[in-house]
Ligand SMILES: [Fe+2]
């Protein structure tokens with residue numbers, strides 16, 4: 001076995017250290033020495049991957065798109081969480097606002113999350129344009145720019161969006177379905193005031209990105225090993241819970257097409 | 269709004285294991301929470317049927333299932349409601365089931381007694397318990413991936429005593445109140461020399477009680493909570509000792525006297541007890557030797573107390589101490605039975621403690637004098653002579669009973685004699 005595989009991740013929260021200590025232990029246990037490097041934001045992580053300082057980057061879809069842009073679409077998507085497949089954005093509105101579809105947003109107040117969050121800003125703006133709305137000109141947008149650079153991984157800007165809709169500071173808001181469902185399940189959505197009226201088409205969320213020149217057999221071994229991480233195993237359960245994954249799945253590129261499109265990234 | 273067992277009807281080739289009737293409950297109004305709990309109770313691959321008359325539920329249930337790794341199989345229109353079928357995804361965890369259907373018997377008078385709760389999963393006291401069980405109540409079904417707790421006593425014989433549930437029930441039944449259960453009003457005025465002697469002894473007793481409080485308090489958080497009876501019993505011990513400190517302190521200041529002198533000898537003795545890091549050795553030193561000796565001292569004081577109030581205080585404390593000693597004997601005996609070579613550790617512990625006091629006179633003269641005055645009835649020469657004689661007899665008794673308790677543990681006579689002599693300068 002050669003040198004350790006170096007994986008980058010963004011420390012959007014202190015628990016990221018716990019997660020990566022666990023993942024490092026896991027790979028050590030399966031004989032694939034892996035180490036990790038933490039970044040404070042995705043831009044630095046993308047730079048590090050492109051410069052060769054990292055073998056693999058644990059990227060959001062936005063960071064992945066930046067990598068594809070700079071690697072001319074040659075990146076490899078090694079693995080993803082089961083929850084990264086078919087991610088969706090929800091349009092939530094105040095009941096009685098008269099908004100029942102994305103096309104009704106013209107002239108209304110819309111709350112969005114951090115500018116660099118795919119699910120709460122980038123994709124919403126993209127879907128609006130697709131529906132023939134010019135968001136900059138026609139919609140009164142209320143942006144909650146919190147933890148910019150972390151691509152909405154902290155979810156705090158999405159909570160602000162929901163609060164703004166609850167409090168009537170916005171007529172509608174757009175958030176990822178994961179945040180919406182969690183708030184709904186925990187009873188933190190007042191169903192008498194706020195409802196979800198539209199669900200976006202699917203797009204994929206995070207992935208382990210590698211550059212085209214990363215050793216393909218090592219890449220395959222690494223992904224295979226990750227996919228074996230067992231949610232039922234005491235040792236990895238906590239790590240997987242913290243990372244929001246119950247099963248690692250093989251990566252796929254096609255799920256990112258809407259995100260690349262939204263960001264204007266053209267790949268061959 | 270409750271789970272009901274499916275009555276066996278077959279839909280699209282799956283038989284739901286459970287049916288959840290959601291009525292018009294919205295997803296955020298509690299339905300998703302109920303669905304999660306219902307799924308949790310299923311085995312991997314089993315199917316939950318959710319019935320809902322609320323149309324908006326459809327989108328949320330489908331998305332929720334996807335995100336949580338479960339599978340929405342189908343939804344069927346059933347007229348006034350829709351039937352959703354969700355298959356539980358592979359959680360990788362063999363699901364244990366909690367107890368259900370257990371009803372403990374009542375004892376006469378409607379008592380619900382700890383001695384009767386050793387049934388079902390609760391009744392299964394493990395030989396060894398992993399530290400990650402944390403505060404999971406014994407018998408509850410836990411999730412995997414819990415943190416390690418800082419327990420060091422994770423094996424049953426290390427803490428258990430076969431009479432632990434009896435002792436706990438006795439402890440809760442025999443609690444008393446040092447403010448109101450003692451007839452403080454009836455405390456008679458005593459001659460100064462006798463009052464001073466009582467105050468000196470109360471000072472000494474309170475001092476020892478601090479050790480008896482702090483030592484179990486140190487070990488309690490190291491005991492795996494799976495051995496809950498031991499933990500709960502030690503909590504009563506700690507409360508007993510607090511009450512003893514309170515009662516002895518109160519007696520010292522109740523009658524015109526006050527707390528008297530503390531000797532460094534006593535502090536060295538108690539310190540050597542406190543710093544013992546091994547629970548087995550500590551248990552032996554404190555509960556068997558120390559509190560055992562204390563029983564005899566309290567008996568002595570109850571017999572010679574100059575007034576009924578003081579006698580009542582020490583008698584009540586003595587009853588509590590009896591439980592503490594009973595725990596120590598049963599607990600140490602159990603371990604010696606499993607491993608007789610552990611008796612060497614007891615000799616070592618007694619030797620180490622004795623070494624600490626070697627440079628001293630071997631007894632606290634203030635306390636010795638006070639005990640003589642109390643038992644002699646005063647400080648006149650003939651009273652003192654009688655008192656010193658009684659104290660000598662007390663020391664003989666304490667030695668004899670210590671040896672007897674050690675024989676109960678299964679130690680041989682020679683070892684018991686040796687340990688008891690080593691203990692002599694220490695009361696507690
Ligand atoms: Fe006590």
Ligand SMILES: [Fe+2]
Nearest residue numbers: 480559589592
């Ligand atoms: Fe005690």
